[in-house]
Amino acid sequence: FRACLSWKRMVGIFFLPFILSGFGPRFKQEENLVFGKAHPPQPRFNWSHLTPLELKNRSVGLGTESTGQGNPHFTLEGHKFLIFGGSIHYFRVPREYWRDRLLKLKACGFNTVTTYVPWNLHEPERGRFDFSGNLDLEAFVLMASEIGLWVILRPGPYICSEIDLGGLPSWLLQDPRLLLRTTNKGFIEAVEKYFDHLIPRVIPLQYRQGGPVIAVQVENEYGSFNKDKKYMPYLHKALLRRGIVELLLTSDSEKNVLSGHTKGVLATINLQKLHRNTFSQLHKVQVRHLRQAGFYSSFCRLCNRCSVKTGLTRRPQVFTLGPWQAPTHFGSLLGWRGRREPCLCHLRLWITSWR
Template sequence: MGSLQRFSLCFSWKRIVCIFFLPVILSGFAPRVKDKEDLIFANAQLQPAQYRFNWSHLTPLKLMDRSVGLQTESRVGSKPYFTLGGHKFLIFGGSIHYFRVPREYWRDRLLKLKACGFNTLTTYVPWNLHEPQRGKFDFSGNLDLEAFVLMAAEIGLWVILRPGPYICSEMDLGGLPSWLLQDPKMILRTTYKGFVEAVNKYFDHLISRVVPLQYRKRGPIIAVQVENEYGSFAEDKDYMPYIQKALLERGIVELLMTSDDAKHVLKGYIEGVLATINMNTFQMNDFKQLSQVQ
């Protein structure tokens, strides 16, 4: 019994010593980073401030001066980059689609996006859900786009909005409402009169809700996508300029952008609108065509 007690005391004493010295031991295994002056830091987080980007002041609730929105800039000797409010800004964007997440979980999902290090939320807007029947619009409950965007701002996320009207997003008909097909002559994603009239009525309801949420209106929306991957469809050369004009005429003032796969970017871009590409894997060759239109 006495030897067992002595063993217990000895074990406890050794355990205390190990716990005390554990942080010292583990620090020897911390990642080491060399800066330009060959100074070694035991932890990458301890590097001098000039080698870190700090965007803590570039959040929707902290950035007060909204005179200059998201822009692209290029200087001699450096690669092109984004600026926000005149500050150099790197977009870390992640997608959460409000219409796919129960409203009760919105805050949880947005907080997790923020915790992962993202500073920007991207989301589509599904026409087929917001106008399930011609002329009957729904922006309530789980489809309350405005509440979702404002919640993102409250959490500290900027927003890139992708309103379509076609969004793909692995939805039937790419998010276009099925009632469009009641017109036997309908030609989707073109300037066909029946399609344009339907888009105009939808945008009248949608964009009026989006305008107050823009960056320059003190909202979190810093960019808006024009349609979605039109280059792989490209049935009407006048269609993309029409969608661009429809957004501008209804009050969209933030940076406009297009998004296509690398092979079709030349068919989907618009003059004066930032062209971007989608890729599953990073391939330098994918940027060749993009560089022609950026």
């Protein structure tokens, strides 16, 4: 009986692939039928299995395009492209776990990883730069490329990220005449030296150089600060002058996008809530807007399910989850502690944070 059972099992295993293959064309045909009409399958350019290494021609890069119906979208080498990203901050994850976290991000279907670049860690003392060990930005970006993820860099110089002084080095405060996040001479000189060490490391990692970096963010939410009208144009030119050729963008709240935007840079807004006038200020900057699905939720609280569902059903062109994994604050980087919900404050440890 056991021999007979084993024999039947072996026959079934042998013929199963041929049986299933016979149904393949039928399933494929039914999949392409919409309202009784056959449609060719859509190109899988935007599927998460696409890796940066699969592209042979790199000349156009990430851009924006609008259809006749006024529905703008991102494109990569002329193909419609949805940025489905998650945030992993390399400086908040032990280097030994970088690959593990990136693989898990990829396994969840994401195609892009975003990360800040903390100035205060890369230049802890004036003139002493560190891009080694857990701060090896190049190694992190190359690892993401190897795994098959695009990269969006957010180099600041101010990054916020719920980090001490927004990622600005504390030694800047030693000069009483220095004005942070302005075109003040002392601050600009420090930024220039920092960019001279940082940006050359980024240049070969850009998309058109064969790397995975498809976009670079200029500063971070400057509209809420807005102390110097010349500051953002200066940063824009500073990046271009050093060889950044990929798409540049800004990030601001919906109310401050006018103050934080600069000419020649794609303006984006952080969607905290969706309402009738969410995009009104953005329309004043650029007629065509790209929707982003990304909604804030307090630490240890269930997500804003209604907002997320609404955002997703409105076909966003950008979906980013930040943070994708729970990071750790090493040393005295501090974390984030909300004021609106004091009942949850005891759940927020100082050594870790939602970002």
